[in-house]
Amino acid sequence: MLGRFIDTFALKKKVAAALDxxxxxxxxxxxxxxxxxxxxxxxxxVMEYSDERIRLNTQCGVVIVEGxxxxxxxxxxxxxxxxxxxxxxxxxE
Numbered sequence: 001m002l003g004r005f006i007d008t009f010a011l012k013k014k015v016a017a018a019l020d021x022x023x024x025x026x027x028x029x030x031x032x033x034x035x036x037x038x039x040x041x042x043x044x045x046v047m048e049y050s051d052e053r054i055r056l057n058t059q060c061g062v063v064i065v066e067g068x069x070x071x072x073x074x075x076x077x078x079x080x081x082x083x084x085x086x087x088x089x090x091x092x093e
Contacts, residue, residue: 028058030089037073038065038082038089046072046080054082061093 029041040056040063047062048055051070056063070084 027060028056028063030063032086032089035086036083038086039079040082041079043078043080046075051084056080061091064088064090064092066090
């Protein structure tokens with residue numbers, strides 16, 4: 001049985017508007033822990049994945065992470081944890 005598809009971004013947008021929350025609550029949040037761990041919340045999907053480059057699609061553009069021995073440690077619907085030696089982070093609109 002196929003369930004009804006829910007656009008989580010649209011739902012969050014409606015909830016944020018109804019609760020009069022700031023719009024930036026829907027933007028991606030990037031947290032860096034040292035040079036070996038990176039967490040991105042509110043991403044839409046993985047566009048590219050290699051041990052030297054990972055591209056993540058977000059509502060406001062593409063997050064590009066470059067480094068060495070990059071890996072995806074954990075991945076969930078709205079959060080991705082990356083590991084490896086992070087050398088560069090870029091947001092391309």
